[in-house]
Amino acid sequence: MLSSALKLTKKVCSIKSNGLIRNFTTQSRDYAVVDHTYDAIVVGAGGAGLRAALGLTEKGYKTACITKLFPTRSHTVAAQGGINAALGNADQDDWRWHAYDTVKGSDFLGDQDAIHYMCKEAVPTVLELEQYGVPFSRMDDGRIYQRAFGGQSKDFGKGGQATRCCAAADRTGHALLHTLYGQAVKHNTKFYIEYFVTDLIMENGDCRGVVAINLEDGTIHRFRSHATVIATGGYGRAYFSATSAHTCTGDGNAMVIRAGLPCQDLEFVQFHPTGIYGSGCLITEGARGEGGYLLNSAGERFMPRYAPSVADLASRDVVSRSETMEIREGRGVGPEKDHCLLNLTHLSPEIIDERLPGIRETAMIFAGVDVTKEPIPVIPTVHYNMGGIPTNYKGQVITQVDGKDKLVKGLYAAGEAACVSVHGANRLGANSLLDIVVFGRAVANEIEATLAKDTPHKPLPPNAGEQSIANIDAIRFSNGTRSTAEIRLEMQKIMQRNAAVFRDGQVLKEGVELIDKCARSLITDLKTTDRTMIWNTDLIESLELQNLMTQAVLTMHSAEARKESRGAHAREDFKERDDVNWMKHTLSYLDVDTGKVTLTYRPVVSETLDQSEMETIKPFKRVY
Amino acid sequence: MFKSIKQIKSSPIGFITITRRNFCSKKDRSFTIKNVDDESKIKINNEISEVEKLRKKLLYQSKERGMLENDLLLGSFATLNIQKLTESQLRDYNLLLQQPDPDIFNWILKKTEVPEEFETEVLKLVQHHCKNDPLGYTRK
Numbered sequence: 001m002l003s004s005a006l007k008l009t010k011k012v013c014s015i016k017s018n019g020l021i022r023n024f025t026t027q028s029r030d031y032a033v034v035d036h037t038y039d040a041i042v043v044g045a046g047g048a049g050l051r052a053a054l055g056l057t058e059k060g061y062k063t064a065c066i067t068k069l070f071p072t073r074s075h076t077v078a079a080q081g082g083i084n085a086a087l088g089n090a091d092q093d094d095w096r097w098h099a100y101d102t103v104k105g106s107d108f109l110g111d112q113d114a115i116h117y118m119c120k121e122a123v124p125t126v127l128e129l130e131q132y133g134v135p136f137s138r139m140d141d142g143r144i145y146q147r148a149f150g151g152q153s154k155d156f157g158k159g160g161q162a163t164r165c166c167a168a169a170d171r172t173g174h175a176l177l178h179t180l181y182g183q184a185v186k187h188n189t190k191f192y193i194e195y196f197v198t199d200l201i202m203e204n205g206d207c208r209g210v211v212a213i214n215l216e217d218g219t220i221h222r223f224r225s226h227a228t229v230i231a232t233g234g235y236g237r238a239y240f241s242a243t244s245a246h247t248c249t250g251d252g253n254a255m256v257i258r259a260g261l262p263c264q265d266l267e268f269v270q271f272h273p274t275g276i277y278g279s280g281c282l283i284t285e286g287a288r289g290e291g292g293y294l295l296n297s298a299g300e301r302f303m304p305r306y307a308p309s310v311a312d313l314a315s316r317d318v319v320s321r322s323e324t325m326e327i328r329e330g331r332g333v334g335p336e337k338d339h340c341l342l343n344l345t346h347l348s349p350e351i352i353d354e355r356l357p358g359i360r361e362t363a364m365i366f367a368g369v370d371v372t373k374e375p376i377p378v379i380p381t382v383h384y385n386m387g388g389i390p391t392n393y394k395g396q397v398i399t400q401v402d403g404k405d406k407l408v409k410g411l412y413a414a415g416e417a418a419c420v421s422v423h424g425a426n427r428l429g430a431n432s433l434l435d436i437v438v439f440g441r442a443v444a445n446e447i448e449a450t451l452a453k454d455t456p457h458k459p460l461p462p463n464a465g466e467q468s469i470a471n472i473d474a475i476r477f478s479n480g481t482r483s484t485a486e487i488r489l490e491m492q493k494i495m496q497r498n499a500a501v502f503r504d505g506q507v508l509k510e511g512v513e514l515i516d517k518c519a520r521s522l523i524t525d526l527k528t529t530d531r532t533m534i535w536n537t538d539l540i541e542s543l544e545l546q547n548l549m550t551q552a553v554l555t556m557h558s559a560e561a562r563k564e565s566r567g568a569h570a571r572e573d574f575k576e577r578d579d580v581n582w583m584k585h586t587l588s589y590l591d592v593d594t595g596k597v598t599l600t601y602r603p604v605v606s607e608t609l610d611q612s613e614m615e616t617i618k619p620f621k622r623v624y
Numbered sequence: 625m626f627k628s629i630k631q632i633k634s635s636p637i638g639f640i641t642i643t644r645r646n647f648c649s650k651k652d653r654s655f656t657i658k659n660v661d662d663e664s665k666i667k668i669n670n671e672i673s674e675v676e677k678l679r680k681k682l683l684y685q686s687k688e689r690g691m692l693e694n695d696l697l698l699g700s701f702a703t704l705n706i707q708k709l710t711e712s713q714l715r716d717y718n719l720l721l722q723q724p725d726p727d728i729f730n731w732i733l734k735k736t737e738v739p740e741e742f743e744t745e746v747l748k749l750v751q752h753h754c755k756n757d758p759l760g761y762t763r764k
Contacts (some may be wrong), residue, residue, distance in 0.1 A: 068688070072690075072725075073691075073725060074690045075691075077690040077724075078691045174724055174725065194684075215684065216677075242692075243692060244692065245688075245695050246688060246689075246695045246699070247690065278761075279692070281692060281696075365697075365733070365759070366693070366696065368761025534677055534680060535681045535683070535684050537680070537683055537684050537687065537688075540684070
């Protein structure tokens with residue numbers, strides 16, 4: 001009986017459909033399914049995921065952490081800046097000043113209750129991390145060393161630069177992951193490493209668990225839990241140029257979208273002006289600080305036209321927008337005229353080596369240029385996604401029913417994947433590492449408050465996971481005309497051209513049409529070659545492309561709809577911030593099969609958690 | 625439309641069989657779930673050797689890491705070379721990939737000293753790859 005179940009029947013046929021001939025094989029294939037049950041599961045093992053998993057196991061819940069990468073290889077590892085917390089070690093400080101900076105930095109799209117929570121909880125959270133063993137850099141007297149960082153001020157912007165960024169040398173991200181992973185293992189968190197979670201299991205609008213593939217042996221695993229925490233990070237790889245690792249594909253956001261739930265504020269994407277064209281690696285702002293300048297195809301130093309007084313040292317979004325304008329107006333360089341050049345050839349090699357150590361090597365390896373002889377090809381590069389899965393400040397996922405907020409039972413999110421929203425329309429440096437640990441911790445606290453231990457489990461719905469497995473099967477045997485890499489590149493180029501720094505009505509409308517077409521192409525034309533289920537990178541990259549595509553479509557549609565400029569979303573045809581009509585969050589839904597996008601809106605929370613502790617900051621024009 | 629689904633019983637192992645008749649229409653799939661009494665009889669139709677599995681695993685672990693620079697350097701190295709490495713080199717490479725990313729970056733670019741146990745043939749191959757146009761930019 002079993003042997004007949006495993007027998008493959010192969011039959012090759014071709015049918016005509018819409019005038020296109022498609023070849024496929026009819027086969028019976030078996031997928032072994034293994035079921036697991038936990039009190040709580042965490043998807044993703046970066047800073048937020050590990051902090052949530054650790055918190056949950058500490059509190060006595062049977063917890064599983066499922067991750068497609070070994071935990072210390074999550075993208076958090078690349079974080080070098082540090083964590084903001086108003087400890088007041090290097091200088092006088094107050095968490096309310098930090099909250100003010102964050103609200104202003106968000107261009108008033110941040111929810112003030114969440115910002116209140118994050119800045120106030122920053123201090124105990126960082127001290128807890130110290131207890132767990134994160135090796136922070138220290139001052140001579142042993143207290144945590146803090147340094148200055150952009151966008152941080154004292155006395156509500158009136159007291160000058162604040163020094164509130166804590167770091168562990170230049171390896172803060174790695175140190176954080178290493179410590180949290182060690183602690184989680186010590187507390188008996190069960191890790192499922194190199195398992196790729198494909199979808200949520202939903203029942204009547206509640207989240208019951210997830211479905212995952214074990215990459216090592218190709219088995220399918222269904223996890224049942226009372227609480228599912230999504231901490232899968234951002235989706236920088238939807239763009240051609242991104243500083244994020246190739247793993248940043250927004251898997252959690254896509255799962256939520258496929259479950260019929262919304263994502264929030266996807267149009268807000270943060271760019272860094274000088275990422276190397278092609279690889280996406282960052283060229284530090286210091287290069288311009290030491291005298292480097294940007295060039296277009298006419299060999300012209302163009303920044304003085306856009307920022308007469310500061311030229312190449314203007315703020316990041318101004319420089320990014322100027323580069324993009326040059327490219328759009330036809331003065332880009334390269335065969336596709338789609339990037340600019342950063343020139344350092346006028347600086348002596350000694351100065352370059354002394355003030356910008358490592359840049360010669362970085363440029364040679366990642367750009368293929370010798371900086372003393374040629375300029376570096378650069379392009380505005382995606383650095384962070386402010387948007388994501390909408391949650392409240394406790395980490396509970398929100399959807400809307402009949403225009404009213406409704407919590408999704410059993411589902412939580414934290415980290416870059418979530419949109420709490422603390423960063424609003426623009427994120428401040430060193431606030432991201434803070435965000436992930438504060439809200440990873442908050443989720444664990446909230447689950448403790450609402451979930452009794454040993455709560456009995458109901459059986460999973462009988463068809464749980466079918467759609468997901470059917471999708472895996474379809475991709476695994478897809479036999480179209482275009483490879484994953486080809487469709488992915490097309491999507492990335494559309495996003496880079498039409499939904500990057502320069503946005504206006506025409507560019508965005510064109511982008512909407514192009515991205516919808518690309519999304520349809522993914523459904524009908526995909527071709528994969530590896531038919532096994534063992535370490536199938538072709539399959540994984542295709543699943544990741546599906547995930548990226550959902551977010552690319554929603555980002556483009558959300559950006560086209562928002563008719564104002566706010567934070568990172570800047571439109572040439574609507575240059576001002578419009579608080580009357582647009583001080584609200586965008587919620588975007590996608591029906592993957594039909595490609596239909598639905599946009600609704602919900603208000604920004606201006607009430608803080610406690611007006612006597614922190615007063616609401618009323619909107620004002622954001623200038624630095 | 626789906627045929628009737630048999631409930632997975634208390635045993636945690638089951639099979640989902642998919643018969644696919646039409647690529648474009650997800651609705652035409654039928655599913656049957658069968659019980660399996662003997663775990664040892666589970667056999668995925670993936671007939672590949674242990675060495676081939678290791679090669680595929682190392683390819684995945686080279687291309688998908690948390691640090692972009694390492695993704696690019698190790699990913700390009702593995703894409704070009706993983707089929708050519710000997711078994712012993714594969715084992716050394718496996719060990720290298722388990723180390724912290726900031727350290728791997730420093731070692732493959734010879735920025736810092738490499739601990740003795742990682743000074744292997746394969747590391748030299750990776751170092752050579754990194755120093756010689758690893759991302760394949762054509763020189764003018």
